[in-house]
Amino acid sequence: MNLKIAFLHFAYCCGPQPDNARKILQGMEIAAQHGADWVLTPEMALQGYHMMRGDKPFQLASIHNGILLSFQEASRRYGQRLFLGCGFVDDRTPRNSCVLISADGKYCNRHDKVKIVPWITENWAHSGEEFAVWDLDGINTSVMVCADAYFAEHGQLIAEAGAQLAVVVAAWPPGGHAGPPEEAWKQLSRQAQIPVIICNQTGTEGMDCSHAQSAAVSDGEVLFTYEGEEAVLLMDFDAEKKQVISQAFEVIDFANCKEKNY
Numbered sequence: 001m002n003l004k005i006a007f008l009h010f011a012y013c014c015g016p017q018p019d020n021a022r023k024i025l026q027g028m029e030i031a032a033q034h035g036a037d038w039v040l041t042p043e044m045a046l047q048g049y050h051m052m053r054g055d056k057p058f059q060l061a062s063i064h065n066g067i068l069l070s071f072q073e074a075s076r077r078y079g080q081r082l083f084l085g086c087g088f089v090d091d092r093t094p095r096n097s098c099v100l101i102s103a104d105g106k107y108c109n110r111h112d113k114v115k116i117v118p119w120i121t122e123n124w125a126h127s128g129e130e131f132a133v134w135d136l137d138g139i140n141t142s143v144m145v146c147a148d149a150y151f152a153e154h155g156q157l158i159a160e161a162g163a164q165l166a167v168v169v170a171a172w173p174p175g176g177h178a179g180p181p182e183e184a185w186k187q188l189s190r191q192a193q194i195p196v197i198i199c200n201q202t203g204t205e206g207m208d209c210s211h212a213q214s215a216a217v218s219d220g221e222v223l224f225t226y227e228g229e230e231a232v233l234l235m236d237f238d239a240e241k242k243q244v245i246s247q248a249f250e251v252i253d254f255a256n257c258k259e260k261n262y
Contacts, residue, residue: 001240003137005038006031007214007233008045009226010254011203013171015048016056024084025074030232030257032078034250037103037137039082040199043113043146043171044096046086050206052120060089061099063107068099076105081136083143083199085169087125088112096125098143098169100134109134113145114154133161138239140164146172149198150184155191164242168198173212182215182222190220195237195244202230216244223247230254 008027012020024041031039043049046067047058061067061084068084075082081103088097088110096113112128131154133142142158142165149168158166166188172181181198189196195218201209213225214233226233226249234250237243 001138002245003037003139003237003239004035005040005197005235005237006034006036007199007235007249008039008041009200009202009214009233010045010230011205011209012042012045012201013049013203013206013209014054014056015051015058017047017051017058020046020048021070025070026257027232027254028071028074028078028080028082030252030254031234032080034232034234034252036080036234039080040167040197041083041085041169042199042201043085043169044087045169045201046084048206049121049171051087052124053206058087060087060094062089068101068107072101072105072107075101075103079103083167083169085145093126094124095128096122096145097128098145098167100136100143111143111145113148115147115151117147131157131161133158133163139237139242142166144168146170149188149196152187152191155188159192159194163192164194165237166192166194166196168196170198170200170212171207171209172200173207173209182213182217182225185215185217186220186222189217195242197235197244202228214249216246218244224249226251232257
């Protein structure tokens with residue numbers, strides 16, 4: 001069985017949240033038009049990574065306040081598993097999270113970022129406590145949020161838990177952030193001995209992500225990347241052999257799709 005995985009490589013950093021939500025839903029529809037089974041979004045895609053530094057209103061998601069309902073409905077409509085990067089609150093504790101919504105529209109899992117960076121963009125969030133491994137469509141999958149992927153020991157943890165794939169949702173531009181991110185991704189793949197796929201973002205508002213890369217990594221080497229304008233990126237993954245089978249991203253230009261009223 002081959003899975004088609006879509007990466008929503010859009011500009012999200014400064015929101016506003018309603019615009020980001022519309023983008024994600026548009027991206028899910030475009031991905032559905034191209035047969036995507038999984039849809040990945042970057043770190044804090046819903047509110048925008050810089051929401052604490054701006055003057056635009058935002059609301060953290062929870063399982064109670066209805067913020068997730070439109071994404072659950074879209075997942076159910078398109079039969080997609082969604083990896084939603086968002087600020088999340090659980091029992092009054094705010095988190096920088098990746099929420100997993102199943103293809104039948106149910107909230108099913110959540111990874112809370114463990115390595116919170118000590119500046120205003122993230123210091124509102126409480127750290128997560130673990131790196132879980134979940135069976136997602138027959139693939140033992142672990143999720144990391146951005147800096148979680150920097151530490152090789154995290155690769156060892158998920159390897160010991162039986163991970164076969166790591167999904168990283170990121171707001172990670174090149175340079176000035178603990179070195180080139182691809183070196184961390186390669187190290188994570190080597191340590192865990194599994195493929196690592198990274199959904200990053202673009203844009204120049206808030207921080208310059210115009211050259212930030214979404215990527216696929218395996219056996220400690222970068223297989224292919226994308227950087228540039230907003231796009232839906234597609235790749236194929238062999239769910240039985242647990243390996244990336246694409247040679248490059250298929251790039252769907254988001255601006256052209258918006259003009260077509262997807």
